[in-house]
Amino acid sequence: MRRWAILCAVALTAAAGCGGGGPAGSGSGKLSDGKVVFGVLNDQSGVYAQLSGKNSVEAVEMAMADYKAKYGDKAVVKELAVESVDHQNKPDIANAKAAELYDRKAVDAILDVPTSSAALKVADVAKEKKKLYFNITAATTDLTGKACNKYTFHYAYDTYMLANGTGKTVTDQGAKNWYLVYPDYQFGQDMTASFEAAIKKAGGSVVAKDPAPFPNASGDFSTYLLKAPSLTPKPHVLGTMQAGAELVALVKQYNEFKLREKGVGLAVGLMFLTDIHSLTPDALAGTTYTDAWYWNYDLKSREFADRFQKETGTRPTFAHAANYSAAMQYLEAVQATGTDNADEIVKYLEGRTVEDVFLRNGKIRAEDHRVVHDAYLAQVKPSKEVAEPWDYVKVLKTIPAAEAFRAPSADCKL
Amino acid sequence: MLDIENLSASYGEAQVLRGVSMSAGKGEVVTLCGRNGAGKTTLLRCVMGLLPYTGRVSLDGNDLARKASYQRARLGVGWVPDDRGTYATLTVAESLSLRVSKDGWPLQRVYDAFPNLYARRASAATKLSGGEQQMLALARVLRMGSRLMLCDEPTEGLSPLLVEQVGAILRQAKEHGVTVLLVEQNLHFAATVADKYYLLAEGEVRPTTPDDKELLTYLGV
Amino acid sequence: MAQHIFNGLVGGSFLALVALGLAVIFGMLRVVNFAHGAIYMLGAFLALSMPSFWWALILVPLVLAAGGMVLERTLVHRLAKLDPLYNFLLTFGLTLIFQDLVKWRFGVQSTPYPTPGGLTGSVDFGAFDFPAYRVFVLAMAALICFGVWFLLSRTRVGLIVRASTERPELTQALGINVGRWVTPVFGFGCALAGLAGVLAAPMRAVHPLMGADLIIVVFAVVVIGGLGSIFGSVAAAFVIGVLQALSEAYLDSALVSQILVYLVMAVVLLWRPSGLFGREESPA
Ligand SMILES: Nc1ncnc2c1ncn2[C@@H]1O[C@H](COP(=O)(O)OP(=O)(O)OP(=O)(O)O)[C@@H](O)[C@H]1O
Numbered sequence: 001m002r003r004w005a006i007l008c009a010v011a012l013t014a015a016a017g018c019g020g021g022g023p024a025g026s027g028s029g030k031l032s033d034g035k036v037v038f039g040v041l042n043d044q045s046g047v048y049a050q051l052s053g054k055n056s057v058e059a060v061e062m063a064m065a066d067y068k069a070k071y072g073d074k075a076v077v078k079e080l081a082v083e084s085v086d087h088q089n090k091p092d093i094a095n096a097k098a099a100e101l102y103d104r105k106a107v108d109a110i111l112d113v114p115t116s117s118a119a120l121k122v123a124d125v126a127k128e129k130k131k132l133y134f135n136i137t138a139a140t141t142d143l144t145g146k147a148c149n150k151y152t153f154h155y156a157y158d159t160y161m162l163a164n165g166t167g168k169t170v171t172d173q174g175a176k177n178w179y180l181v182y183p184d185y186q187f188g189q190d191m192t193a194s195f196e197a198a199i200k201k202a203g204g205s206v207v208a209k210d211p212a213p214f215p216n217a218s219g220d221f222s223t224y225l226l227k228a229p230s231l232t233p234k235p236h237v238l239g240t241m242q243a244g245a246e247l248v249a250l251v252k253q254y255n256e257f258k259l260r261e262k263g264v265g266l267a268v269g270l271m272f273l274t275d276i277h278s279l280t281p282d283a284l285a286g287t288t289y290t291d292a293w294y295w296n297y298d299l300k301s302r303e304f305a306d307r308f309q310k311e312t313g314t315r316p317t318f319a320h321a322a323n324y325s326a327a328m329q330y331l332e333a334v335q336a337t338g339t340d341n342a343d344e345i346v347k348y349l350e351g352r353t354v355e356d357v358f359l360r361n362g363k364i365r366a367e368d369h370r371v372v373h374d375a376y377l378a379q380v381k382p383s384k385e386v387a388e389p390w391d392y393v394k395v396l397k398t399i400p401a402a403e404a405f406r407a408p409s410a411d412c413k414l
Numbered sequence: 415m416l417d418i419e420n421l422s423a424s425y426g427e428a429q430v431l432r433g434v435s436m437s438a439g440k441g442e443v444v445t446l447c448g449r450n451g452a453g454k455t456t457l458l459r460c461v462m463g464l465l466p467y468t469g470r471v472s473l474d475g476n477d478l479a480r481k482a483s484y485q486r487a488r489l490g491v492g493w494v495p496d497d498r499g500t501y502a503t504l505t506v507a508e509s510l511s512l513r514v515s516k517d518g519w520p521l522q523r524v525y526d527a528f529p530n531l532y533a534r535r536a537s538a539a540t541k542l543s544g545g546e547q548q549m550l551a552l553a554r555v556l557r558m559g560s561r562l563m564l565c566d567e568p569t570e571g572l573s574p575l576l577v578e579q580v581g582a583i584l585r586q587a588k589e590h591g592v593t594v595l596l597v598e599q600n601l602h603f604a605a606t607v608a609d610k611y612y613l614l615a616e617g618e619v620r621p622t623t624p625d626d627k628e629l630l631t632y633l634g635v
Numbered sequence: 636m637a638q639h640i641f642n643g644l645v646g647g648s649f650l651a652l653v654a655l656g657l658a659v660i661f662g663m664l665r666v667v668n669f670a671h672g673a674i675y676m677l678g679a680f681l682a683l684s685m686p687s688f689w690w691a692l693i694l695v696p697l698v699l700a701a702g703g704m705v706l707e708r709t710l711v712h713r714l715a716k717l718d719p720l721y722n723f724l725l726t727f728g729l730t731l732i733f734q735d736l737v738k739w740r741f742g743v744q745s746t747p748y749p750t751p752g753g754l755t756g757s758v759d760f761g762a763f764d765f766p767a768y769r770v771f772v773l774a775m776a777a778l779i780c781f782g783v784w785f786l787l788s789r790t791r792v793g794l795i796v797r798a799s800t801e802r803p804e805l806t807q808a809l810g811i812n813v814g815r816w817v818t819p820v821f822g823f824g825c826a827l828a829g830l831a832g833v834l835a836a837p838m839r840a841v842h843p844l845m846g847a848d849l850i851i852v853v854f855a856v857v858v859i860g861g862l863g864s865i866f867g868s869v870a871a872a873f874v875i876g877v878l879q880a881l882s883e884a885y886l887d888s889a890l891v892s893q894i895l896v897y898l899v900m901a902v903v904l905l906w907r908p909s910g911l912f913g914r915e916e917s918p919a
């Protein structure tokens with residue numbers, strides 16, 4: 001047994017040692033190594049695997065194919081590759097894997113990275129290695145606040161956008177008193193803070209807020225659901241900041257405890273198409289939430305969704321579309337500048353207005369690297385209104401890019 | 415009835431028994447003496463099938479080599495272990511019904527013979543006194559109707575009155591044709607029941623008698 | 636307060652059923668089955684493929700009992716003579732295999748499962764009302780725990796299992812074929828975990844890692860109750876369930892409810908190293 005342990009230790013040290021190899025040189029004005037490599041770093045097996053996961057790798061591959069098709073012989077990038085790594089939502093793993101991707105796999109840009117605490121680690125690595133990082137699925141505004149840096153872009157959404165959409169709208173509709181339940185880690189705490197601010201601004205109040213263990217070992221939220229109707233004043237709405245499988249469990253139990261019948265509505269902080277699919281639309285019918293993108297919004301998004309479905313068998317979430325978009329915009333930048341030098345790409349992207357299947361009225365802000373775009377207030381349809389599979393949502397209103405995101409924060413010094 | 419031929423056993427590197435041969439006839443009480451650590455318990459465990467050995471152990475001429483210990487028990491080998499083998503999770507009554515045979519003593523007879531056990535029948539076996547536990551171990555084997563009883567120091571820690579009772583039970587068993595292999599340090603007690611004696615020393619066994627000078631010196635009596 | 640205690644008992648039900656199986660298996664085989672959480676998860680997923688919840692309640696435990704017995708015969712029984720490290724490697728390896736099989740077949744997404752018809756309403760307890768399904772879960776768990784207690788303490792099979800669990804060698808020497816009971820007991824333990832999985836499907840998220848999350852707490856519960864002590868495991872499960880519910884309801888820190896079970900474990904181990912109801916292992 002002892003021998004095994006030693007063997008493992010030796011193997012591990014060896015691997016770590018190799019990881020410390022010198023940075024891949026990045027000559028300016030040309031592709032450093034003749035090719036562009038994307039690193040998709042996300043949850044491929046856990047609670048967030050379905051909303052992004054392996055299918056985001058597919059989305060990036062679609063972008064690569066589209067780039068080749070678009071530029072053909074004129075393409076600056078002759079060789080394209082994608083590396084995908086499972087970070088299991090653990091910050092330390094994300095940290096180590098990000099360094100490995102940049103150093104050993106010659107990755108030019110890391111994409112995705114759900115789980116805010118992990119995303120912040122990767123931002124540090126990107127800054128240290130001076131390599132690009134497009135965050136898609138982490139929500140913390142710190143990425144464009146105190147933790148912002150020159151090489152990190154925050155793409156799809158953030159806690160401010162969600163709170164500002166959902167918190168404000170639901171309060172405006174008359175649900176003044178809120179009870180907030182959130183997973184007790186960076187994302188949940190950020191979301192709760194953002195929601196509180198948005199609710200107060202709209203004239204509502206937070207009756208109570210409860211942090212729930214994360215990850216929730218039992219998948220049980222019944223304590224909070226029991227508590228909700230007995231709070232004084234009785235909340236009009238329960239705002240949940242849980243995501244993925246935890247959200248699924250919570251909504252299941254919300255219905256089980258018949259809170260809607262007891263006069264406590266449901267607002268969801270962050271929801272993905274895959275969550276609605278898991279729960280069936282009836283479990284969520286009438287729930288409003290803020291969406292960064294919807295596959296059946298218009299013909300352009302639908303066309304992308306059809307292709308995506310051909311590749312993966314399911315409809316894309318906004319995370320999938322955003323991964324596609326980020327990869328595509330990066331390749332466009334390389335094409336335009338003729339280099340994969342990170343500093344020059346940053347210079348090219350900063351302040352640029354962009355329009356693609358995901359980014360509507362998109363703009364890459366130079367001040368904080370927030371990528372702003374139109375967001376949507378969406379409502380889950382009851383199943384009898386669902387005309388085709390996966391078309392679970394009605395877009396109530398478009399929130400213009402200028403209003404959807406917060407103004408650049410003073411905390412951010414690039 | 416019981417024949418042991420050239421039996422050797424060891425714990426890892428340490429060989430404890432080196433070619434032991436002995437026998438016990440039907441209805442005989444055979445006493446096995448030896449110093450502490452001589453290997454008496456080891457020998458009984460081999461006969462019971464709880465320890466691997468080389469050599470041959472046979473019951474009525476049938477080799478037991480391929481029999482697991484539960485099969486040996488069913489063939490009529492009963493074990494009264496040196497630690498009394500009491501269960502914490504079983505009551506006295508349950509311990510007495512773990513395995514019973516129609517040849518064995520009925521429950522009532524056990525309770526008549528050991529009123530203490532009757533009084534404590536609903537308690538956990540480990541809550542009994544040492545002497546009571548010893549009675550229980552013996553009674554358990556009587557319930558099974560064993561033809562060969564392997565008794566590992568059954569009188570240890572018993573009051574003279576109870577020692578006498580155990581003697582009576584062994585004599586009774588003997589009259590019914592039960593063979594007893596008795597490991598015993600108390601030669602006075604052994605003398606009241608034994609038909610023959612063996613001495614186990616240096617991993618080997620040889621016949622002896624209770625007045626054998628050599629035996630007495632060896633045991634330090 | 637009453638409603639939170641009641642709710643804690645419901646949460647404790649799952650812990651109890653899974654811990655019970657774990658304890659029975661450990662007692663009889665001296666194997667810590669790290670795959671028990673995965674079997675709970677398989678129970679929930681198998682429920683998806685059954686014609687109805689009620690069928691699942693009967694069939695899934697049977698299927699998992701059979702599967703468990705095959706597993707015991709083919710793999711687990713080989714652990715008997717090996718270093719405990721192999722116990723960990725095998726059962727943990729099985730966990731990963733089961734999880735990946737389910738991921739491959741069903742994806743990583745939570746799968747919907749409706750509350751069984753007839754149990755969608757609420758039960759009025761005067762001071763509070765409670766979802767009927769949860770009342771049913773608690774009743775089922777209580778029934779099963781009582782049934783297992785009855786089986787173990789009042790039947791001949793139970794007598795043999797208790798004796799074999801406590802002193803396998805002695806019991807063998809007293810004429811009982813201990814080995815014959817090992818496989819059924821393993822199957823039975825798996826069936827209990829599977830049943831808990833079926834019960835969880837309508838009220839929790841059904842996803843491949845649901846068991847991995849649960850099993851860690853169950854281990855703590857089993858250690859608190861006393862490894863191998865069946866009564867201890869069940870009692871500890873309900874106590875932990877209630878403590879967890881109360882801490883979530885009345886404390887403002889998720890951290891406390893999250894580490895509560897480990898705190899209790901640490902305290903119990905310091906105070907009684909063999910657990911609340913555990914006995915020191917006999918040296919034999
Ligand atoms: N499980 C074991 N592993 C290793 N050695 C053992 C084991 N059991 C006994 N021994 C050793 O084997 C030898 C014989 O032991 P055994 O118990 O058979 O002696 P005994 O004659 O019954 O002694 P006593 O009169 O004290 O009961 C001793 O030296 C003992 O230390």
Ligand SMILES: [Mg+2]
Pocket residue numbers: 454455456496566
């Ligand atoms: Mg001895």
